[in-house]
Amino acid sequence: MLEKETIKFEKTVVVGIITQQQNEEKLNEYLDELEFLTYTAGGEVVKRFSQKMERPNPKTFLGTGKMDEIHHYVKEHAINTVIFDDELTPSQQKNITKILDCKVLDRTNLILDIFAQRAETSYARTQVELAQCQYLLPRLSGMWTHLERQKGGIGMRGPGETEIETDRRIVRDRIALLKDKIKVIDKQMSVQRSNRGAMVRVALVGYTNVGKSTLMNVISKSEVFVENKLFATLDTTVRKVVIKNLPFLLSDTVGFIRKLPTQLVESFKSTLDEVREADLLLHVVDISHPDFEEHIASVNQILADIKSADKPTIMVFNKIDAYKHLTIDEDDLITEKTTKHYTLEEWKATWMSRIGEDKALFIAAVNKENFEEFREKVYEAVREIHITRFPYNKFLYPDYKEAPEDKNTDGE
Template sequence: MLEKKDITLEKAVLIGVITKDQNEEKSKEYLDELEFLTFTAGGHVIKRFTQKMEMPNPKTFIGSGKMEDVRQYIEAHDVGTAIFDDELSAAQERNISKILNIKVLDRTNLILDIFAQRAQTSYARTQVELAQCEYLLPRLRGMWTHLERQKGGIGMRGPGETEIETDRRIVRDKIALLKARIKTIDKQMAVQRGNRGKMVRVALVGYTNVGKSTLMNVISKSTVFAENKLFATLDTTVRKVVIQNLPFLLSDTVGFIRKLPTQLVESFKSTLDEVREADLLLHVVDISHPNFEEHIASVDKILGEIKSSDKPTIMVFNKIDAYKPEPFDVNDLVAVKTEAHYSLEEWKSTWMNKVGNNALFISALNKQNLEDFKKRVYDEVRKIHITRFPYNHFLYPDYNYENLE
């Protein structure tokens, strides 16, 4: 999927399963995403292993025969890291480590490691450290010898490196300390949000790597870090934006992902407060991704979990410049047209039927349809602004106040 010839990247293999709940196509899709996560963390995937099973093996995740295949391949190709697509139990991780004798990570560990890389502020680093400690606590037994054998690299950043984490009591004390620290910062951030007054708040939400930061930069003329890697943005950025003399606050939030570790959802609670307290959500979608509708469902699920699914939302389908439908031969009598063959116009028609004019199709990178985007956001912010500041109605003489119910 990704070509990277940098010899400094760690060689890794990916391991996934095909079950009744996760067919072959779905398994491949998850492994594609896991490979991108590995690339983001600084690794180079040289091989994938999958096995059809009723359910993952409770001891070693995959069967003994397949595990032996993995072990032989690792030895023959000097691979240093094995990454599993699902979260491993403490027992599974220990058993697999003994067999493979290399670093063993799961999807959760990998995501936590990327977050450890991306955390720029002390607050974000505290949040990541808390999530790592909570992940580490049930896995302490026998872990130090494993860490001692594998120094540095993917999955070894943050609190997992230090010998102090081998003691459960100390880890629990550390978790309590981090939670107290976060609670203090949460209060400070709540005060900061309160100090913003009644200004309308708009939050960018969406799957990771859909172009939220790029859109933020274009609209607010700021320089938020944007990169074609997962979780390029970790710290929430808030900017004051003015469209047609109407000011509002725009926040860029951390991207969501399928199988998002519960530890991160909890430890990043305050970051997600920007979403909870927003008046309007801009749900940014990468329409060029073949599974963008599943990404939408994943984001909607997390919005539901943080009690934000009922907020006014505009669907912003980004990266239209990169959208390429699969070719469809109308003369092929047995061919069946699917959503993969939809043109952009067909997708527009589909989503307009679902959400009306709350669906926009843009390219933040190439600035396509941005004027339509700005006008739609302006109209929605203006409605909220008028209800909040009715004495400013003279600013909007053309507004129909009868529709404010």
């Protein structure tokens, strides 16, 4: 009998700072997300460190005392990796690595590493490698001894593991080569999109891990990869969907995240073209997440960055089956009611009055709760766009045998 294989996680600690722009509550939210990112990458967070500062230390990000505290903990507990919630400058990363004598990553490096794990197709792998090379280029100096000592694991996938002897010239050449390769694939993908004809295009957008791929599977009856980890889907999937004899194209896109590395936005611009060229956006939101309104703001910001914020959009609040709120006793006169105490009905009233009743949906994709209402609303939105494109389409107007003839107003 074979023994069950056990997954070995890297022991890590995460680090963040409290500033005037980021209070302790906000930092804890970011560190929760960073911990989930670490788990997705194959790490186990055993400790959190934070420090209150006006601004990050330009040399070591944190103060001397806090760095000594982390160094002592890392040594005592045999920690493999220290991950910072904010992006470190090349000099900060170099100095911190010398002090802590272990692998040091920042949020950007961690996200790039997850993308390297998740990239399945040649195109996705090319995009991720380009982003990694662009991140790596200013960090080459003094980095290789660190990489030689810490082979494999989180942050070491992609070019960092296989090109330790690379110098700046070779990395620049590699970046140019990858950009040329992406241009070729971009042209091919552009031709593919143009070959789809004039069918209405609908794109699923939203924060990572909100259930876009699950919804895609339910709508299109396809088998898109789904997992309760961040960035489970990197490659855009496009499926033809038919609701009430009305066909349209539905695409599932890469999830967004707060502090999304600029290198990824740039290298994944072609993947985001599916969003740019969509006629209708379904903005999927995990309403069970305590920070879902901030997630909405983050997604809207990225949509604005890629010039897609003004597209017709339906807000799809998913996971209503998992939504929980804090209750207040009627006799409690001290506790102030906040959005954390809202019932689902109060959220419905809030968002439907904010964006319009016809632009908000509340569903549970896993058990298809309110799914008929979802299908009806999507059908109406697609139909409205379809009518402008095909005024006398037989699917929409089965009574018409052909387009009606123009009639002379003079009665001739």
